[in-house]
Amino acid sequence: MINVIQLGLGPIGQRLTRYLFEREGIQIVGAVDPDPQKVKKDVGEHADIKALGVSISPNLDSCAAIRQADVAIISTVSFLEKMEVQIREVADYGLDIVSTCEELSHPWKTHPECAHRINDYCKEKDISCVGTGVNPGFLMDYLPSVLTSVCREVKHIKVERIQDARPRRKPFRDKIGAGLTGTEFEENRGAIRHVGLPESVHMIAEAMNWKLSEVSETMHPVFAEKTISMDSGKVQEGDVAGVRQVARGYQSDSEVITLVFKAAVGIEESHDSIHIIGSPTFTSTIDGGINGDIATSAIIVNAIRSISRAAPGLKTMLDITAPAYFSGVNA
Structure with missing residues (x-):
């Protein structure tokens, strides 16, 4: 079983909830979004599926099941400067990270100083982190x-x-x-x-x-x-x-x-x-x-096993085991 916390519950986040829910061996144990209209709602009902018994929290510190989680799925921002703060907050809880942040997909040349800071912090906290999606992250690279x-x-x-x-x-x-x-x-x-x-x-x-x-x-x-x-x-x-x-x-x-x-x-x-x-x-x-909304959400879910197996640090798709569809997580 892999326990997952979601950060960001917009349209892609809601689709991710549905895809995570249907995958055997993955359990959503927490959800975070600061939008006051989403806070306290059941994350499953927010995604138009059945209630999952997980209420949306305004931040990580108020997420009751944070210590049970293994991986954080972050679908919040596109830009690395804002993403760095969120990565540090998640890393402090020891969670591996898969994110839809586009600039995180390969920041070593476009944002080298920020990339090195993130890499060093992830290594310090013994977690691995990758940014992916359909594009960037797959189709065009x-x-x-x-x-x-x-x-x-x-x-x-x-x-x-x-x-x-x-x-x-x-x-x-x-x-x-x-x-x-x-x-x-x-x-x-x-x-x-x-x-x-x-x-x-x-x-x-x-x-x-x-x-x-x-x-x-x-x-x-x-x-x-x-x-x-x-x-x-x-x-x-x-x-x-x-x-x-x-x-x-x-x-x-x-x-x-x-x-x-x-x-x-x-x-x-x-x-x-x-x-x-x-x-x-x-x-x-x-x-x-390829439909980008379907593919982005699918590759995020399929990358969970790969990032869980990766060495600590900031990774790109070139560094991790190739994500592939899996029907469930082996016990």
Whole structure:
């Protein structure tokens, strides 16, 4: 039995509750969210399943079963600066950590000082910690790295994640600016983007043992060519439907990694494609793409066994045993 505490009970946190509940050998013993409208609610009922007898607490210190827990699942923030404080609080209770924090997925080059502090603190507290998800954490970094296992030589890796945002949760659509006018998009540009592409570039580079001279990222709005309906309203013709971001990694003047992320409501043919140029050269495509909300929650649950087996410290997906679906935890 693995006892789990959840931190963060928004849309992804609620989905995680459902996925954790259905997995044999995993038990939710605590739940934390500071939102006063969630505090004291049963975590199962909050996730639209049966009552689990676990009330949502406002913080870790008020979580009655904290000493029974083995692993903390953190689905709260995307940015490492805010995440560091939460990691320290959880580490003080001796819990291993699996998190959806995008910048935690591979922070060694993007936030080196913070990454080293987290790594040192985790080692001091004898716990292991990993940030993962569908992207970053799998589709645009870990999976292409694994696919190069069959290569004699690799010269260039290009990944394209093209997805219709209509099936995704509303916070995701908000994050990509769906429904904003062009002016509103520019006014809020600092808050609109998919987080994690530079981290994915650096993860691939680490796997390839490539020393990059430069990493760049660009972002542009995708405009709706017609009015598009979604469950939270409509995107009018000419307004922003989503974003197209491209991250590139260079060795000297040569582009060796290209990551293309396009998410917008109304995309007709979603797909995830990985192009490897080398020996052999090949393309692997997932027609229809992978639903990010399902996949992120699933990989978090599937990574629990892997992080429980890992040595203390801050890990990436390259460091832990490959997560795989498991029907239950062996007694």
